[in-house]
Amino acid sequence: MVGKVEAVNGGVKPTTTTPASSETPADLAPPAFSFRALKLKTKQQELLIRVTILCLVYVLAFIARLFSVLRYESMIHEFDPYFNYRTTLYLTQKGFYEFWNWFDSESWYPLGRIIGGTLYPGLMVTAALIYWTLRFLRFAVHIREVCVLTAPFFASNTTLVAYFFGKELWDSGAGLVAAALIAICPGYISRSVAGSYDNEAVAIFALLLTFYLFVKAVNMGSLAWALASAFGYFYMVSAWGGYVFIINLIPLYVLVLLITGRYSMRLYVAYNCMYVLGMLLAMQIRFVGFQHVQSGEHMAAMGVFFLMQVFYFLDWVKYLLNDSKLFQAFLRITVTCAVVVGAVALGVGTASGYISPWTGRFYSLLDPTYAKDHIPIIASVSEHQPTAWSSFMFDFHILLFLFPAGLYFCFKRLTDATIFIVMYGLTSMYFAGVMVRLILVATPAVCLISAVAVSATIKNLTQLLRAKNKAAGPGKGATSVKASSKASLDQSLPFQRNGAIALLVGAFYLLSRYATHCTWVTSEAYSSPSIVLAARGAYGNRVIFDDYREAYFWLRQNTPSDAKVMSWWDYGYQITAMGNRTVIVDNNTWNNTHIATVGRAMSSYEDEAYEIMRSLDVDYVLVVFGGVTGYSSDDINKFLWMVRIGGGVFPVIKEPDYLVNGEYRVDKGAAPKMLNCLM
Amino acid sequence: MAPKSETLTSDPATDSIDPILHILRLVPYAFLRPPRLRLKLPSLTLPSPMTTYSLTLLTYFMVVSGIVYDVIVEPPGIGSTQDRATGAVRPVVFLPGRVNGQYIIEGLSSGFMFVLGGTGIVLMDLALDRNRARSVKVSFASAGVSFVVIAYVMSMLFIRIKIPAYLR
Numbered sequence: 001m002v003g004k005v006e007a008v009n010g011g012v013k014p015t016t017t018t019p020a021s022s023e024t025p026a027d028l029a030p031p032a033f034s035f036r037a038l039k040l041k042t043k044q045q046e047l048l049i050r051v052t053i054l055c056l057v058y059v060l061a062f063i064a065r066l067f068s069v070l071r072y073e074s075m076i077h078e079f080d081p082y083f084n085y086r087t088t089l090y091l092t093q094k095g096f097y098e099f100w101n102w103f104d105s106e107s108w109y110p111l112g113r114i115i116g117g118t119l120y121p122g123l124m125v126t127a128a129l130i131y132w133t134l135r136f137l138r139f140a141v142h143i144r145e146v147c148v149l150t151a152p153f154f155a156s157n158t159t160l161v162a163y164f165f166g167k168e169l170w171d172s173g174a175g176l177v178a179a180a181l182i183a184i185c186p187g188y189i190s191r192s193v194a195g196s197y198d199n200e201a202v203a204i205f206a207l208l209l210t211f212y213l214f215v216k217a218v219n220m221g222s223l224a225w226a227l228a229s230a231f232g233y234f235y236m237v238s239a240w241g242g243y244v245f246i247i248n249l250i251p252l253y254v255l256v257l258l259i260t261g262r263y264s265m266r267l268y269v270a271y272n273c274m275y276v277l278g279m280l281l282a283m284q285i286r287f288v289g290f291q292h293v294q295s296g297e298h299m300a301a302m303g304v305f306f307l308m309q310v311f312y313f314l315d316w317v318k319y320l321l322n323d324s325k326l327f328q329a330f331l332r333i334t335v336t337c338a339v340v341v342g343a344v345a346l347g348v349g350t351a352s353g354y355i356s357p358w359t360g361r362f363y364s365l366l367d368p369t370y371a372k373d374h375i376p377i378i379a380s381v382s383e384h385q386p387t388a389w390s391s392f393m394f395d396f397h398i399l400l401f402l403f404p405a406g407l408y409f410c411f412k413r414l415t416d417a418t419i420f421i422v423m424y425g426l427t428s429m430y431f432a433g434v435m436v437r438l439i440l441v442a443t444p445a446v447c448l449i450s451a452v453a454v455s456a457t458i459k460n461l462t463q464l465l466r467a468k469n470k471a472a473g474p475g476k477g478a479t480s481v482k483a484s485s486k487a488s489l490d491q492s493l494p495f496q497r498n499g500a501i502a503l504l505v506g507a508f509y510l511l512s513r514y515a516t517h518c519t520w521v522t523s524e525a526y527s528s529p530s531i532v533l534a535a536r537g538a539y540g541n542r543v544i545f546d547d548y549r550e551a552y553f554w555l556r557q558n559t560p561s562d563a564k565v566m567s568w569w570d571y572g573y574q575i576t577a578m579g580n581r582t583v584i585v586d587n588n589t590w591n592n593t594h595i596a597t598v599g600r601a602m603s604s605y606e607d608e609a610y611e612i613m614r615s616l617d618v619d620y621v622l623v624v625f626g627g628v629t630g631y632s633s634d635d636i637n638k639f640l641w642m643v644r645i646g647g648g649v650f651p652v653i654k655e656p657d658y659l660v661n662g663e664y665r666v667d668k669g670a671a672p673k674m675l676n677c678l679m
Numbered sequence: 680m681a682p683k684s685e686t687l688t689s690d691p692a693t694d695s696i697d698p699i700l701h702i703l704r705l706v707p708y709a710f711l712r713p714p715r716l717r718l719k720l721p722s723l724t725l726p727s728p729m730t731t732y733s734l735t736l737l738t739y740f741m742v743v744s745g746i747v748y749d750v751i752v753e754p755p756g757i758g759s760t761q762d763r764a765t766g767a768v769r770p771v772v773f774l775p776g777r778v779n780g781q782y783i784i785e786g787l788s789s790g791f792m793f794v795l796g797g798t799g800i801v802l803m804d805l806a807l808d809r810n811r812a813r814s815v816k817v818s819f820a821s822a823g824v825s826f827v828v829i830a831y832v833m834s835m836l837f838i839r840i841k842i843p844a845y846l847r
Contacts, residue, residue: 368751385748386750387779390780392743401800408732422735430742456804
């Protein structure tokens, strides 16, 4: 039993490892009320400490994400959340059937967009349910407030799931540390701050929940837990496209268990139930459709499913046959046949086109150089750049040291659960190295493994401390045995106890530095709404630019309601949500040719651009220019991407035309094509 | 299924009802005799957990040093800047200005610091193993503590050089 009190937000507290002995100051008690009634047993004390810590961590996770709400106002940040907000608004106003069958003619003019079939509804449905529940309880909230605060609420729930997962993996001490670490880890905060109403806000909760339920099912072998994990998987599929990670990691985990000889009935029950039910449930989402049987990315799960059946069959035959040699021959033949049949089926499926190959987005994770050469639109997104060491340090701090130590402890005590977390950690760290955005997916694994390291190290140190306290213990057999064996060593390491105290203080110092770092990073780097900008003026005063919202409001007030606005795809969602006007292209980027048309219009000479714009019925053009204020991510900076994407489809646009000696200039000495183009 | 036999006159072969066995007995193996080979399939054994752990540590070092960034963006090993006054070229170790950018050498040295810190904690745990000599335990413990301290101090120094506004 280790009752731990974790350093919270800069405070440094020593552990309380003394066993239960609550004093009863009966002599001080007033006669009417005796403190003797409050005397708690050890187990109750431990429960109280654990519940208190969890409540504090829950509240901490929520309030750490509220910086931007306090500094600016409660508004939606960035670009993608505006689309999610608009769809949630539509859902609460018109109801679920209208939402599910919605065809939107206000974006991607003149093509329109089938919104019902091309989004992941989990986030919107969750927020709408919370909104309806609060309304039912007669709280008159606006849907925008619910949307803004959905992400911190689900981050708090994630800390609870992390506690249970840590308890499953190691022990309850590790669970508490994991909850505390994940509550403030900047890698998670970056995408779940209040106002960041994006899919990842609920997706990370669903991811961790699915993994926890599956590991619990494998440990217990119970059908009920496997069913729960299937429903957790359904929630994840409805929430985010990153569910492909789950449907590939779990089969890989099962394969590793099979290879290391840990096949068991529990694994069979858990995986089969989860795969079949999860697949059927996932097909209910229109956006996913039949991909689970048709797409190359999901074939690993199916292959492992069949392999499990082969294992079960072999086990049954082994039970029937009592002859070992006969069984060996049978085993070899069956395994060879199964592998050959599987390979042939995969080959036929891929060759006939029924099984589609890996899509570019996920293929570029396996081969990072693919996107740079072939798909400029994926390569242009700043979140998709590979990760440098400083991004890791920024988002993880101390956890980068604790991660390899935690891996060591997991390898020392290999169980089904620790094998899972090791695999999750390693695969997610590799993907985090490929793409900055995926640091988010690695964060729960890193926090859990680091929690194992912290818990094991502190347990070692406190055991050193307690080695001499033979008399005070409440008679735990193991402790006294260790005490007697340590007693013989105590003479040889005279400063052992002081050393242990010093190391404990050092450990808590490091954890408090982690908390300070996380708070600083959250406050400085991850709480900016991106739609409202702040800068220091000439006299050191803070200047706030609300230009984006003012521009969209101007569009809303001063243009006819059927006006079409052309802009670069970054701003599409915001224009439709706030300006309420039809746009030509937006952030969904589902049609590369349409975007290339806009890119071509922006980079052609004005007369050619006019022809293109007339053909698209464009009335207004929106561009962002940051030259006056020194804002550096404006359209001039993004212009070369417009050229590259336009040139990818229309070879008439060539990038070297816009460069001077290979250098991009925008002043008087710029290339003539650059000076005369629409931009 | 009865085991296949190669000699023509053994009883299990003639008792078998397998048609392919009878065909094979007649067509090639009536006049061909398979040679006696002493080949054995190599047996694959799984590596021990600690071997796997060391491989994992190596992979972790490479990933966290930003090797994917190095391969795709191809930054120089070390940057250079020209001194305005003297015109001499001075090396720049840390790529200034951005959080998500690095030179190769700075990535590798930071990755090494992280792995050093992890190894320090592992050494501290190894020092508590009761089955070692006392001197080995003491050296493990002191090495572990010094590794962790060095790794933490150096990492803080690196991040402060890279991002001048850190924690201010």
